Amino acid sequence: MAVNLTENSALDRKLKLEHTSITKKIDTFVTNVGEIFNWFWVILIAVILINVILRYVFKNGMIELEELQWHLYAIGWLIGLSSTYVVDGHVRVDVLTDKLAIKRRLWFEFFGILLLFLPFIILVFVYSIPFFELSWASSERSTSANGLPARWFVKGFLVLGFFLLLLAGLSRLTRVLVTLRSKFGVGK
Numbered sequence: 001m002a003v004n005l006t007e008n009s010a011l012d013r014k015l016k017l018e019h020t021s022i023t024k025k026i027d028t029f030v031t032n033v034g035e036i037f038n039w040f041w042v043i044l045i046a047v048i049l050i051n052v053i054l055r056y057v058f059k060n061g062m063i064e065l066e067e068l069q070w071h072l073y074a075i076g077w078l079i080g081l082s083s084t085y086v087v088d089g090h091v092r093v094d095v096l097t098d099k100l101a102i103k104r105r106l107w108f109e110f111f112g113i114l115l116l117f118l119p120f121i122i123l124v125f126v127y128s129i130p131f132f133e134l135s136w137a138s139s140e141r142s143t144s145a146n147g148l149p150a151r152w153f154v155k156g157f158l159v160l161g162f163f164l165l166l167l168a169g170l171s172r173l174t175r176v177l178v179t180l181r182s183k184f185g186v187g188k
Contacts, residue, residue, distance in 0.1 A: 015088075015105060017175035018182055026171040027086045030164050034083020037076060044072040063146040071154045078161030082168045106180050113173045121169055125162040132159050 019027070047068050055061035084090050097105045134140075135152035142148050 015102070015109060015176075015179075017172070018179045019175060020178055023171045023175050023178075026167050030082045030086050030168050030171075033164060034079060034086075037079040040072050040076040040079075044069060044076065047072060063142075063144050064148055067142055067144070067148045071148065074154055075157045078157045079164065081161055082164035085165060085168045085172070103180070103184050106176055106184075110173065110176045110180070113169055113176065118166070118169050118173070121162055121166050125159070125166055128155075128158040128162055132156050 047065055051061065051065040051069065054065070081090075097108045100108065132152065132155045135155045140151040140155075142151060
């Protein structure tokens, strides 16, 4: 079955942003980190299966495995945000921009990143640092007697995840500007 792509199809409407040498390096770095941490999803599935077998076959659940599940899920999700953003695989609601010309879509993207995305990421990143530091300094651990030690470890991924997302956002902002400049002569 052949697919007929028109100019207004969703695949053609995706912004094709140009790269610079720096944005290529940033995007490659963020994507490579994401690829490494993708293995956490495999480990998470194995932990879930082990926990289910222990609980329902051997009638012996383990708090440590339950906590490990949410730690692995949090790490995978936090690191996955940035690599998903780099490959433009995140959920987008392009109701406002779908019918706009490419130049206007690029400006919409630029101001969306500059006024909404980056301030939010910077805010979370800045406030996650003392959140992690307090957890580290107090050697925070699970409140459960059999829970995992070193809760600060998973909180550190909040800092790392939003740092990577900040890098990805700055890279994308740069790519939008480069595309506007090369295709439409903006800023020349």
